[in-house]
Amino acid sequence: MSAAGRPLSGTPLQRALPWSAWVAAALAWGACMTVAAPARETESSAARAAPLKIGIIGAGHIGGTLASLWAKAGHELLVSSRHPEQLQGLVRSLGPRVRAGTPREAALFGDVVLISVPYAALPQVGRDLKTELRGKIVLETGNPYPQRDGDMALEARRKGTGVASAEYLPGVRLVRAFNAINSDDLAHEAHRGGEPFAIPLAGEDREALEVAQRLVRDAGFEPVVVGPLARARDFDVGTAVYTRLMTARELRRALGLDSR
Numbered sequence: 360m361s362a363a364g365r366p367l368s369g370t371p372l373q374r375a376l377p378w379s380a381w382v383a384a385a386l387a388w389g390a391c392m393t394v395a396a397p398a399r400e401t402e403s404s405a406a407r408a409a410p411l412k413i414g415i416i417g418a419g420h421i422g423g424t425l426a427s428l429w430a431k432a433g434h435e436l437l438v439s440s441r442h443p444e445q446l447q448g449l450v451r452s453l454g455p456r457v458r459a460g461t462p463r464e465a466a467l468f469g470d471v472v473l474i475s476v477p478y479a480a481l482p483q484v485g486r487d488l489k490t491e492l493r494g495k496i497v498l499e500t501g502n503p504y505p506q507r508d509g510d511m512a513l514e515a516r517r518k519g520t521g522v523a524s525a526e527y528l529p530g531v532r533l534v535r536a537f538n539a540i541n542s543d544d545l546a547h548e549a550h551r552g553g554e555p556f557a558i559p560l561a562g563e564d565r566e567a568l569e570v571a572q573r574l575v576r577d578a579g580f581e582p583v584v585v586g587p588l589a590r591a592r593d594f595d596v597g598t599a600v601y602t603r604l605m606t607a608r609e610l611r612r613a614l615g616l617d618s619r
Contacts, residue, residue, distance in 0.1 A: 410433045410434045410435055410456075411434045411435070411470055411471055411574075412434070412437075412468060412470045412471070413429060413435070413437075413470070413471050413472070413473060414436075414437050414439065414464075414465030414467070414468045414469025414472045415436060415438045415439060415465055415472075416439050416462045416465050416466065416472060416473065416474045416475070417439075417440065417473075417474060417476040418439065418449060418475075419476075420542030421475045421500050422438070422475035423449060424542055424545045425537065425545070425578060426438050426453060426457065427452075427453060428545075428549055428577070428578040428579060429574065430454055430456060430457050432577035432578070433456070434456070435456045435457075436456065436458075437457075437458055437460050437465045438450055438457060438458070438465070439459065439460050439461055439464060439465035440459075440462070441461075444459075447459060462488060463487075463488060463491055466488045466491035466495070469495065470495070471495070471496045471497075471498065471570055471574070472492060472495050472496070472497045472498070473500070474500070475499075475500040475501065475537075477501065477507060477508060478503040478504070478507075478511070478515065478520075479503075479507070479509060479511060479512070480501075481499070481524065481527045482511070482527045484527075484528070485527040485528045485529065489530065492530065492531050493530040493531065494530065494531070494532070495531055496531075496532045496534070496564070496566070496567040496570050497528060497533050497567075498534050498535075498536040498537065498571055498574070499524050499528065499533060499534070499535060499536070499538075500535075500536060500538045501524070502520070502538050502595070502596050503516055503520060503523070503596065504596070516595065516596065516597075519589060519591055519592030519595060520535060520538070520592065521533075521587070521588030521589055521590065521592060522589055522591075522592075524588075524591075525588055532563075532567040533562060533563070533564075533567070534561065534562035534568060534570075534571040535560065535561045535588065536558060536574075536575065537558060537575075538594070538595075539558070539559055539594040539595075539600060539601050539603075540558060541602050544556075544602075544604055545578075548580075549578055549579030549580065550579035551579070554606045554607075554608075555580050555606070555607075556580055556604045556605065556606060557580065557582070557606055557607040557609070557610040558575045558578075558581070558582055559585050559594040559610060559614070560572065560575070560582055560585065561584075561585050561586055561587060561588050561590045561591035561593075562584075562588060563587050563588055572584070581606070583611060583614075583616070585614055585616065593614055594614075600613050
């Protein structure tokens with residue numbers, strides 16, 4: 360073969376088959392080998408890229424920032440609080456695929472629901488929206504602070520937030536996510552140049568974890584699945600990795616996940 364891929368002059372192949380016919384045969388053979396696979400890949404990629412309907416309960420620093428990042432990624436959002444009329448400025452700034460509503464409307468709307476409320480409010484959310492949230496993928500971001508949330512925060516820390524949050528939100532497909540990053544870092548380090556910073560995740564449901572990983576990437580970070588909900592305590596308040604900006608490689612090493 361020459362550098363251009365043609366048979367060298369005088370070879371048996373060139374004498375037996377004209378150059379144009381040789382090229383046509385090669386192209387036909389290549390097409391037979393490759394046509395079907397890209398079609399499947401394109402279909403799969405399109406399915407993965409389809410926008411999600413996300414209900415957001417709690418539009419504070421974390422919830423509001425994630426609403427902005429996910430709106431830019433093309434998702435359809437319903438952002439909620441107890442006073443949805445106060446969210447009109449936020450939703451107008453995020454574009455036509457975002458609207459405001461009540462927590463109940465957000466729970467009903469979302470294929471995925473983000474709950475980002477003070478931790479002491481979580482039990483009430485679970486009671487009030489038990490029916491609306493049942494069976495849904497829920498990403499929960501809260502952290503228990505005794506000085507703000509009272510004695511229930513001490514119990515949540517003792518159990519670990521993954522275990523405690525699951526008790527407050529029965530029947531949901533829970534993922535602990537976005538609790539170990541400051542809101543300023545969430546806003547300013549998203550989609551940074553170079554290696555993205557990591558967001559640790561914990562959950563039991565495989566599909567819920569896959570969706571959470573996609574939403575972490577859509578927000579401009581790299582997901583690291585730490586393990587089941589009991590492992591959420593590894594990135595709870597007070598741990599060495601809590602609110603510390605690390606790449607996925609650094610986070611895995613810090614949490615002893617290098618062997619995975």
